[in-house]
Amino acid sequence: MLPITHFLYLAFALFLIGAAGVLLRRNILIVLMSIELMLNAANIVLVTFSRMWGNTDGQVLAMITIAVAAAEAAVGLAIVVSIFRARTGTDIDDLALLRD
């Protein structure tokens, strides 16, 4: 039996990598991918605790998270398309439209 903490370390590492991608990268597509990474890390934690307690509720919650992530990606990419039409670029530092 694998130690449960190692799965949590994996989830922690993936979340850190995703957070670093959101904070450090300026390409909006890669920022969206990093958000998917962080959602995946949350899913790993849910499934790990579901296994630990022998309780399937965590897996159902993880499925709901996957659905939310899919909807978020669809809307996020639609926003990217409309931004790209208006500004010709995917650099998020150019997006100060709301401030002006």
Next chain:
Amino acid sequence: MTGEQLMFYAFAAMAVVSALATISRRNPVVAAVWLVATFFAVACCYVLLNATFLAAIQILVYAGAMMVLFVFVIMVLDVDERGRAEHRRPSRIAKVGYYGSLVVAGGFVAWVLVGTLARQFLMPGADLHARAIARPGAPPFGSAEDVGQLLFTKYLFAFEAISLMLLAAVIGAVVVARSHREREKEAANSGMSPEARRAAGLTSPLDPLQDGGPTPVGDFGEPSATGHDGGN
């Protein structure tokens, strides 16, 4: 070190390395492919946690649907990639190492996933390991039956709410991604008055302006490099 531990550390290393590659690539297409590799490794970790149905869903939804969406958007946007990796000639050893590790990792993933899918859909209930932690008389832990029973009883409201949210997301995505010209055309076809259209910022340069506004000169706008005026 047991085989299970060996598999876990292999897949955990795959997940972390591909996640690092995802956020460090300059070309978004390459990053998307690395993200698919991360999702596959995470799905294999789900298998090690006896969440076999969730692993199948992860592959179908993330690696199947969502990545296609990402790659299509990148294709439509025609993003300018400035990666120089394509122009660098790799050495022979690097090439052998690259393709060798690709084959090993792909073999691992295929082995676990094909085994899981066979177990999930061809002979459900054959998983002794899952049965060991299952309640007596209940379906095996983490199978489609187990998750489905919970999803359609205890979490029925969440399930219905998710379907509503997906509908809202589809409509929202279509509305947000429409182009300015399509919105102009729709406003004209729906019988909005020219004044209302101008107030909403939906005038077309082809529309004659009636009320002594700035007279339309013959300037229909060069197809500018920055797309439309972006003033919405």
